[in-house]
Amino acid sequence: MESFSRFGNELGDFARQAFDKGWIEAENRTNKSAAGFCASFPLTGESRVFMTYEEGITSVLTLAHELGHAFHNVAMKTVDGINRQYPLSIAETASFFAEQILLDAVLEKAKSKEEKMFLLDEKLKRSVMNFMNIHSRFLFEKNFYEERKNGRLPAERLNELMQESFDVAYGGSFDNPSLRSWIWTPHYYITTSPFYNFPYTFEYLFALSLYAKSKEKGKAFEQEYIALLRDSGSMSLENLAMKHLGEDITSEDFWEKGIKFYV
Numbered sequence: 241m242e243s244f245s246r247f248g249n250e251l252g253d254f255a256r257q258a259f260d261k262g263w264i265e266a267e268n269r270t271n272k273s274a275a276g277f278c279a280s281f282p283l284t285g286e287s288r289v290f291m292t293y294e295e296g297i298t299s300v301l302t303l304a305h306e307l308g309h310a311f312h313n314v315a316m317k318t319v320d321g322i323n324r325q326y327p328l329s330i331a332e333t334a335s336f337f338a339e340q341i342l343l344d345a346v347l348e349k350a351k352s353k354e355e356k357m358f359l360l361d362e363k364l365k366r367s368v369m370n371f372m373n374i375h376s377r378f379l380f381e382k383n384f385y386e387e388r389k390n391g392r393l394p395a396e397r398l399n400e401l402m403q404e405s406f407d408v409a410y411g412g413s414f415d416n417p418s419l420r421s422w423i424w425t426p427h428y429y430i431t432t433s434p435f436y437n438f439p440y441t442f443e444y445l446f447a448l449s450l451y452a453k454s455k456e457k458g459k460a461f462e463q464e465y466i467a468l469l470r471d472s473g474s475m476s477l478e479n480l481a482m483k484h485l486g487e488d489i490t491s492e493d494f495w496e497k498g499i500k501f502y503v
Contacts, residue, residue, distance in 0.1 A: 243304075243345035244338070247454065248462025251341075254311055258289070263310070266293035266303070276302045278309035282324060285317035297346070297362055301339055308338030315469035323474040328439040330472045330480075336447035337465075339366065370444035376402075376409035377437035381428060398422050446477075446489075448498030453485060455501065 241259070245252025258264055263286065276291035287310035293299045312334035316324050343363050350356035383401050387393055393401075399419040406417040422428060427436045450468075454461040468484040481489045488494060 243342045244307075246345060247341045248459055248465070250462060250466065251311055251338075254314055255307055258287075258307060258310065263287060264289045264291070264303070264307075266291050268292050268294055276306050278306045278313070280310075280313040282313075282321060285314065287313045297359065300346075301342060301362070304338045304342040305335040308335035311338070312469050312472070315466045316473065319470060319473065326472040327477075328433065328436070329442055329477055330446070332440060332443040333447050333450070333472075334469060336370075336444050337450055340447060340451045370440055372409050374437050374440045374444075376405040377425065377427060378435065378441065379405040379408055380422065381435055381437065384422075385434070395420075445495055445498055448501065449487070449494055450485075450498070452497045452501035453487075 241252055241255045244255045265288065269292075272292050273290075274292050276289070279288045279290070281287065289303070289306040289310060291299070291302050291306060293303070312326075315334075316326075343359065347356060347359050347363070350359055380401055383405065384393065384398070387397070387401070399422075402419045402422055403417070406414050406419075410417075430436050450465065454465065457464070464484050468480060471480055471483070475483065478489055481487045481494070
């Protein structure tokens with residue numbers, strides 16, 4: 241609540257409401273799924289968060305992530321039902337944005353070098369996941385579909401495609417990757433949403449650029465951010481960014497701002 245309030249009063253008040261009204265189911269109990277998710281209830285304008293809380297920063301970040309989703313839902317509370325369904329290309333933006341708010345806040349409050357190094361490591365792991373690992377999945381899927389046009393691919397070739405994808409995405413720096421991750425990565429098997437991995441990298445970078453913009457403008461940015469989320473189900477990402485940020489997302493400069501701020 242403290243970290244969110246530093247960004248803006250509405251986000252901080254929302255987090256307090258979610259706790260006070262019991263919208264978060266976080267009990268750590270036997271046989272409960274470790275996965276977290278946020279469910280929206282459009283008629284009431286409320287959301288519910290499901291997660292298993294364990295002591296540690298990763299659980300706090302999971303909570304921030306899911307509350308980011310819930311805040312996105314709240315921002316769209318007044319929108320007509322037909323425009324509340326936003327595309328995958330922005331579905332994770334508010335959740336990644338909330339993570340950035342929390343990570344920066346706790347890093348500033350770190351009391352020792354060891355604590356700061358631990359938090360920086362957590363921050364870097366999320367970059368590696370969203371910017372490199374997810375990118376490798378996109379490359380694998382892209383190359384797989386291209387070769388699949390000519391017939392079935394044996395497991396050996398799938399392993400080779402995975403190795404090639406890791407080499408490109410990680411710049412050859414990843415030793416002993418799991419070449420059979422194509423077997424157990426569920427994103428590849430969501431047949432209604434091919435290339436389901438790509439939005440995560442896109443939204444992660446988009447959230448970084450949004451966060452860079454928020455640091456420029458301070459608390460005044462919160463209302464622009466809410467307006468952007470509110471329109472996310474009725475506008476393309478290009479038009480959304482131009483209207484609410486005055487930014488052209490087809491320009492490399494937009495994406496570089498977020499990356500440069502982050503590093």
